[in-house]
Amino acid sequence: QQQVRQSPQSLTVWEGETAILNCSYEDSTFDYFPWYWQFPRESPALLIAIRPVSNKKEDGRFTIFFNKREKKLSLHITDSQPGDSATYFCAASDTNAYKVIFGKGTHLHVLP
Amino acid sequence: EAAVTQSPRNKVAVTGGKVTLSCNQTNNHNNMYWYRQDTGHGLRLIHYSYGAGSTEKGDIPDGYKASRPSQENFSLILELATPSQTSVYFCASGARGAETLYFGSGTRLTVL
Numbered sequence: 539q540q541q542v543r544q545s546p547q548s549l550t551v552w553e554g555e556t557a558i559l560n561c562s563y564e565d566s567t568f569d570y571f572p573w574y575w576q577f578p579r580e581s582p583a584l585l586i587a588i589r590p591v592s593n594k595k596e597d598g599r600f601t602i603f604f605n606k607r608e609k610k611l612s613l614h615i616t617d618s619q620p621g622d623s624a625t626y627f628c629a630a631s632d633t634n635a636y637k638v639i640f641g642k643g644t645h646l647h648v649l650p
Numbered sequence: 651e652a653a654v655t656q657s658p659r660n661k662v663a664v665t666g667g668k669v670t671l672s673c674n675q676t677n678n679h680n681n682m683y684w685y686r687q688d689t690g691h692g693l694r695l696i697h698y699s700y701g702a703g704s705t706e707k708g709d710i711p712d713g714y715k716a717s718r719p720s721q722e723n724f725s726l727i728l729e730l731a732t733p734s735q736t737s738v739y740f741c742a743s744g745a746r747g748a749e750t751l752y753f754g755s756g757t758r759l760t761v762l
Contacts, residue, residue: 544692570749581740581753582693627692631749636681636700638744638751639709642692 541565542630544641552649557615559644561628564609568630573602573613574640575624582627586613618648653677656741656754663761669728671757673741681744682724683751684708684716686737693740699724700746731761 545560561571572587588595588602588611595602599618604611615622625645631638654675663669675682680701685693695708697716705716713735715727724743728735738758742751 572750574751581755582751583753584750587749633749636698636706636746637695637708638683638698638742639695640685640693642690 541639542628542641544626544628544644546644547642548645548647550647550649551618553618553620555618557618557622557646557648559613559615559626559628559646560610561612561641562608562610563630565630565632566609567632567634568639570631570633571602571604571611572629572631573600574627574629576627576643577624585626615646618646620648620650622646623648654741654743654752654754656739656757658757659755660758661760663728663731663759665732665761667731667761669731669759669761671726671728671739671741671759673724673726673743673754674722675724675741675743675752676722677743677745677752678721679743679752680721680746682718683742683744684714684724684726685740685742686710687740687756688737696726696739733761735759736761 551557573585574582575585576582586597601614625643628641683698684696699718717725741754744751
């Protein structure tokens with residue numbers, strides 16, 4: 539079963555627009571939600587993360603919005619730049635069980 | 651900066667052959683992971699470990715074995731490689747609590 543779902547699969551925005559990437563999960567034991575980004579021919583790297591005690595986490599142009607009741611979260615990228623073009627993975631972990639599960643990813647294309 | 655080193659970077663194997671992918675981390679992290687990445691599937695967890703001597707099954711363990719002989723080393727073993735195991739394999743490590751994962755550069759495996 540797919541425990542972490544992402545949408546859309548692919549997203550294209552113009553430079554300067556806000557990109558919104560969605561994620562949902564099933565397991566209520568997940569207690570840490572990192573987003574990773576991956577550029578072509580590179581490894582995934584941590585971008586930003588949130589714990590369920592918060593409903594929002596900001597880091598510059600990147601913001602996570604978290605809805606624990608609906609088991610949904612979203613990553614907002616404001617003032618999108620061509621350099622933001624990458625694949626973004628939503629992940630979920632149960633820090634007591636050490637398991638980290640990734641979604642299938644969203645391919646973001648930012649056009650200049 | 652966390653350092654995770656995978657070897658080999660590229661591997662071509664024959665169907666039915668044995669393949670061993672190696673991973674070494676120098677950060678004294680307790681947790682280590684093996685993922686495979688395929689187009690349309692994102693990162694899928696094969697095996698993980700929370701310390702030397704431990705291995706746990708992930709979501710797609712069939713056809714794979716894992717070995718964690720020390721804190722630093724975590725191997726993925728394909729006893730009888732099949733073409734369906736052609737993929738890019740990533741090793742990752744993380745401190746206790748399964749928070750930030752640090753990925754290696756990946757191993758591109760082709761099974762003919």
